[in-house]
Amino acid sequence: xxxxxxxxxxxxxxxxxxxxxxxxxxxxxxxxxxxxxxxxxxxxxxxxxxxxxxxxxxxxxxxxxxxxxxxxxxxxxxxxxxxxxxxxxxxxxxxxxxxxxxxxxxxxxxxxxxxxxxxxxxxxxxxxxxxxxxxxxxxxxxxxxxxxxxxxxxxxxxxxxxxxxxxxxxxxxxxxxxxxxxxxxxxxxxxxxxxxxxxxxxxxxxxxxxxxxxxxxxxxxxxxxxxxxxxxxxxxxxxxxxxxxxxxxxxxxxxxxxxxxxxxxxxxxxxxxxxxxxxxxxxxxxxxxxxxxxxxxxxxxxxxxxxxxxxxxxxxxxxxxxxxxxxxxxxxxxxxxxxxxxxxxxxxxxxxxxxxxxxxxxxxxxxxxxxxxxxxxxxxxxxxxxxxxxxxxxxxxxxxxxxxxxxxxxxxxxxxxxxxxxxxxxxxxxxxxxxxx
Amino acid sequence: xxxxxxxxxxxxxxxxxxxxxxxxxxxxxxxxxxxxxxxxxxxxxxxxxxxxxxxxxxxxxxxxxxxxxxxxxxxxxxxxxxxxxxxxxxxxxxxxxxxxxxxxxxxxxxxxxxxxxxxxxxxxxxxxxxxxxxxxxxxxxxxxxxxxxxxxxxxxxxxxxxxxxxxxxxxxxxxxxxxxxxxxxxxxxxxxxxxxxxxxxxxxxxxxxxxxxxxxxxxxxxxxxxxxxxxxxxxxxxxxxxxxxxxxxxxxxxxxxxxxxxxxxxxxxxxxxxxxxxxxxxxxxxxxxxxxxxxxxxxxxxxxxxxxxxxxxxxxxxxxxxxxxxxxxxxxxxxxxxxxxxxxxxxxxxxxxxxxxxxxxxxxxxxxxxxxxxxxxxxxxxxxxxxxxxxxxxxxxxxxxxxxxxxxxxxxxxxxxxxx
Numbered sequence: 089x090x091x092x093x094x095x096x097x098x099x100x101x102x103x104x105x106x107x108x109x110x111x112x113x114x115x116x117x118x119x120x121x122x123x124x125x126x127x128x129x130x131x132x133x134x135x136x137x138x139x140x141x142x143x144x145x146x147x148x149x150x151x152x153x154x155x156x157x158x159x160x161x162x163x164x165x166x167x168x169x170x171x172x173x174x175x176x177x178x179x180x181x182x183x184x185x186x187x188x189x190x191x192x193x194x195x196x197x198x199x200x201x202x203x204x205x206x207x208x209x210x211x212x213x214x215x216x217x218x219x220x221x222x223x224x225x226x227x228x229x230x231x232x233x234x235x236x237x238x239x240x241x242x243x244x245x246x247x248x249x250x251x252x253x254x255x256x257x258x259x260x261x262x263x264x265x266x267x268x269x270x271x272x273x274x275x276x277x278x279x280x281x282x283x284x285x286x287x288x289x290x291x292x293x294x295x296x297x298x299x300x301x302x303x304x305x306x307x308x309x310x311x312x313x314x315x316x317x318x319x320x321x322x323x324x325x326x327x328x329x330x331x332x333x334x335x336x337x338x339x340x341x342x343x344x345x346x347x348x349x350x351x352x353x354x355x356x357x358x359x360x361x362x363x364x365x366x367x368x369x370x371x372x373x374x375x376x377x378x379x380x381x382x383x384x385x386x387x388x389x390x391x392x393x394x395x396x397x398x399x400x401x402x403x404x405x406x407x408x409x410x411x412x413x414x415x416x417x418x419x420x421x422x423x424x425x426x427x428x429x430x431x432x433x434x435x436x437x438x439x440x441x442x443x444x445x446x447x448x449x450x451x452x453x454x455x456x457x458x459x460x461x462x463x464x465x466x467x468x469x470x471x472x473x474x475x476x477x478x479x480x481x482x483x484x485x486x487x488x489x490x491x492x493x494x495x496x497x498x499x500x501x502x503x504x505x506x507x508x509x510x511x512x513x514x515x516x517x518x519x520x521x522x523x524x525x
Numbered sequence: 526x527x528x529x530x531x532x533x534x535x536x537x538x539x540x541x542x543x544x545x546x547x548x549x550x551x552x553x554x555x556x557x558x559x560x561x562x563x564x565x566x567x568x569x570x571x572x573x574x575x576x577x578x579x580x581x582x583x584x585x586x587x588x589x590x591x592x593x594x595x596x597x598x599x600x601x602x603x604x605x606x607x608x609x610x611x612x613x614x615x616x617x618x619x620x621x622x623x624x625x626x627x628x629x630x631x632x633x634x635x636x637x638x639x640x641x642x643x644x645x646x647x648x649x650x651x652x653x654x655x656x657x658x659x660x661x662x663x664x665x666x667x668x669x670x671x672x673x674x675x676x677x678x679x680x681x682x683x684x685x686x687x688x689x690x691x692x693x694x695x696x697x698x699x700x701x702x703x704x705x706x707x708x709x710x711x712x713x714x715x716x717x718x719x720x721x722x723x724x725x726x727x728x729x730x731x732x733x734x735x736x737x738x739x740x741x742x743x744x745x746x747x748x749x750x751x752x753x754x755x756x757x758x759x760x761x762x763x764x765x766x767x768x769x770x771x772x773x774x775x776x777x778x779x780x781x782x783x784x785x786x787x788x789x790x791x792x793x794x795x796x797x798x799x800x801x802x803x804x805x806x807x808x809x810x811x812x813x814x815x816x817x818x819x820x821x822x823x824x825x826x827x828x829x830x831x832x833x834x835x836x837x838x839x840x841x842x843x844x845x846x847x848x849x850x851x852x853x854x855x856x857x858x859x860x861x862x863x864x865x866x867x868x869x870x871x872x873x874x875x876x877x878x879x880x881x882x883x884x885x886x887x888x889x890x891x892x893x894x895x896x897x898x899x900x901x902x903x904x905x906x907x908x909x910x911x912x913x914x915x916x917x918x919x920x921x922x923x924x925x926x927x928x929x930x931x932x933x934x935x936x937x938x939x940x941x942x943x944x945x
Binding site: 117128138166167202215366368375380383384 | 531533534535536537540541545546549562564565566568569574577578580582584585586587590591592593624625628631636637638639640657660662678730731735774775776777778779780788790792798799800802803804805807809813854
C-alpha cells in the first residue's frame with residue numbers, strides 16, 4: 089500500500105522482537121554439551137541422569153494406572169496436584185518434619201523440581217530484589233533469578249586443604265561465615281540452598297544450616313531449599329531439612345523431585361512443600377503458567393511413595409537401597425580417577441563427583457586470554473578425543489568467577505557397572521598413553 | 526515485618542482467583558452431571574494408551590529427553606503440519622513442545638511480549654489470556670465478537686468482529702493479537718475472509734499473531750479450519766499453538782506445541798529452557814507414535830482427526846436438540862466441543878443474591894444446586910466491559926459419553942416440570 093512507513097512503525101520494526109527479560113539468558117551449557125556427548129561420547133558421565141531403569145515397583149505402578157478401568161487418568165486432575173499424590177506427600181514429609189501438613193495447602197506438584205524453582209522465583213523475586221546463590225550452583229538458578237528481574241548475589245564454597253595424604257571431601261568446601269553475612273543487604277529477598285549440592289555433592293551439616301538459618305531470620309528473608317538429592321547421602325551422613333530448624337518452616341519452600349527420588353528423570357514430577365502463606369503465591373504462578381501437571385505419572389509416583397512410607401527405614405526401602413548402590417558406584421569412580429591422577433573430591437551426597445584435572449594439563453595446553461574457561465576447553469577436548477563426557481565446573485559458576493575453579497570437571501556416577509568399567513578403561517588407557525614415551 | 530517481606534511479587538498481584546478453581550470444586554460432586562469444565566469423559570483411542578504402555582517399558586524413555594521436544598515427536602509434528610500448511614517445517618528450529626497449549630501460550634507471551642506492550646484479545650476469550658498478558662505488565666485490549674442476528678437458528682458464525690472497531694484497536698504499542706479458532710467458548714470457526722481482515726492489520730501494524738488452534742481438528746460439516754499462518758505475509762509473524770489433549774482426548778497428558786519461524790521460536794525455546802527445561806519423555810514418545818499412525822491415514826476417513834470430529838458432531842446435534850426442547854436457545858457451534866446457550870428465554874429471576882454477580886454466575890450456581898447440572902458462565906470469558914453483553918449465556922461441554930448425555934437429557938426433559 090504505502091511506501092512510507094510511519095516513524096512509530098519503523099521504530100517498532102527495528103526493535104528486537106523478544107522481551108527484555110530474555111537478555112543475557114539465552115546461552116545454556118546443556119544444549120552444547122548434550123550435543124557433544126551425543127556426537128562423540130562412548131561413555132557419557134556428563135548430564136545428570138541414571139542409565140539404569142526406575143525400580144520395578146514404580147514401572148508397575150505406571151502400567152497399572154494405564155491399564156486400569158479408570159481411563160479418566162488420561163484427563164486433567166487437580167491443578168495443584170493429583171489428590172493421591174499430595175496426600176501421600178503431606179503424610180510422608182509431615183512425618184519427616186514433625187508437622188501436620190495439609191495436602192491441599194502445604195503441598196503443590198510441579199513439572200519437575202525445575203518448574204518448582206521457576207514458580208518460587210516468579211512468586212517472590214521482584215525487579216531489583218537480590219537473591220543469594222551459593223557457588224558452585226545448579227546452573228538454572230542464575231537465569232531464573234534474572235528472568236524474574238532479580239539480581240543474583242554469589243557466595244562461593246571455598247576448598248580447605250584436605251588432611252595429609254587424604255583425598256578431598258565435599259565437606260572440605262565451606263562457606264566463610266563472615267563472607268556469607270556480608271552478602272545480605274536490605275534488598276535481599278531470598279537465599280537458594282541446595283543440599284545435597286549439585287555439582288560438589290556437599291551435604292550441609294547442622295552447624296552450616298544453622299548459620300544460614302540465623303541469617304535468614306536476622307534479615308527476614310525466604311529460603312528456597314532445593315533438596316532433590318535428599319535420599320542420596322553416603323557414609324551414614326544425615327540429610328537435614330532446613331525447614332525443620334527453628335524459625336525456618338515459615339520462611340522456607342522445600343523442593344523435591346520424583347525424577348531423582350525414583351530414578352525416573354523423564355517423568356518430570358516435582359513438588360513444593362511449605363506454609364500456605366508462601367504456597368498460595370506459588371499456586372498463583374502455577375495456575376497462570378502451566379496450570380495442570382500430567383496425571384498418570386502423578387498417580388504412579390503416589391503409589392511409589394505409598395510403598396516407601398510402608399517400608400520406611402527398612403532394608404527393602406528404595407530410599408535405603410539406592411544410596412547403598414550409588415555409594416558403591418561412587419567408590420569405584422573415585423578409585424578409577426585417583427588411579428590415573430585425576431583428583432576426585434569425594435561427594436557426601438548426590439550422584440555427582442567433581443575431580444581436579446590439573447595433572448592432565450599437559451594434554452590440553454592453557455591458552456592465555458581465552459574467552460572460554462580452561463575446564464570447558466578440557467571437557468570438550470576430552471569428549472572429542474577420549475570419548476568420555478563430563479561437565480566443566482565453570483558451568484556451575486557465575487560469569488565473574490568462572491576462572492576461579494577452572495581445573496575441575498563433574499562426573500555423574502548414576503550409571504550401570506558396565507558404564508563405569510568402560511570409563512575406567514578409557515582412563516587407564518589415557519594414563520598409559522601419558523606415561524609411555 | 527514478616528508479612529511485608531514475604532509479600533508476593535507485583536506480577537501476580539490480583540491474579541490469584543480463577544473461575545476453574547471455583548467451578549471444578551463445585552462440580553466435583555459425583556451426583557452432578559458435569560458439562561462444565563472442558564474435560565472428555567470418553568476414552569482416548571486404545572492405540573494411544575497402548576503406545577504409552579510401550580514407551581514406559583523402554584528404560585531410557587524414563588529419563589530426560591531433548592529439552593525443546595523429543596526428537597520422534599517434533600519429527601512427527603513437522604510431518605503432519607507440513608502436510609496441513611503446505612510448507613517446510615524444521616522439527617528442530619520451528620517447533621517447541623510445551624506442557625499443554627497452556628504452556629505454549631505462557632512461553633509465547635513471556636518470550637515476546639514486553640512490559641508496556643498492548644495485546645489484543647477477542648472476547649469472549651479462553652480465560653488464561655488476560656492474566657498471562659497482565660503477568661508480564663502488558664495491557665490487554667479487548668474487542669468483542671458481536672451477534673449479528675440472522676434468524677431463528679443461532680450459529681457461532683453469527684458472532685463477528687466489526688472490522689472498523691478492530692482496526693481502531695491497533696496502534697504503535699500493539700505487539701500481538703491472540704486469535705482462537707475454532708473458538709472457545711462460542712465454537713466459531715473464523716472464515717478465510719475474517720482471517721484476512723486480521724492478517725491485513727497484523728501486516729500493516731507489524732504485529733505478531735498468537736494463534737490458539739487447539740480445536741483445529743474439530744470442525745463440523747460445511748466448515749473448514751484455516752491456519753492464519755498460511756495466509757501471505759503471516760508465517761513470519763505467527764506462532765501457532767496445538768494440543769495433544771484436544772487432538773487425542775488426553776487432556777491429562779499436558780502436551781502442547783508452538784510452531785512458527787525460527788526467529789520467533791528460538792525465543793520461546795530460551796524461555797522454556799529457563800522455566801521447565803523438558804517435558805515428559807514417555808508421553809512425548811507415545812504421542813509421536815500416535816501421530817505416525819494417524820499421519821499415515823490422513824487421506825482415510827478413519828483417521829482419528831476426522832472420526833473424532835464426526836463423533837462429536839452427532840453429540841453436538843443431540844445436545845442442541847435437548848436444549849431447544851427445554852426452551853433454551855443454543856448457539857450451534859461450527860467447531861470445538863463447547864456450546865453456548867442463551868438462558869434468558871427461561872426468565873428465571875433470582876432474589877436475595879449478590880447484585881454485583883453477573884446473571885450467568887447466579888444461573889449456573891442455581892442450576893448446579895437445584896438441577897444437578899453444571900456449566901460455565903460465559904462472563905468468566907469476558908473483560909469487564911463486555912460481561913453484561915454475555916451474561917445471558919452459559920457454556921456446555923459436549924465431549925461426553927452417551928450415559929452422561931443421557932443423564933443430562935433426563936434433567937433437561939424434567940426441567941420445565943419443576944420451574945413452573
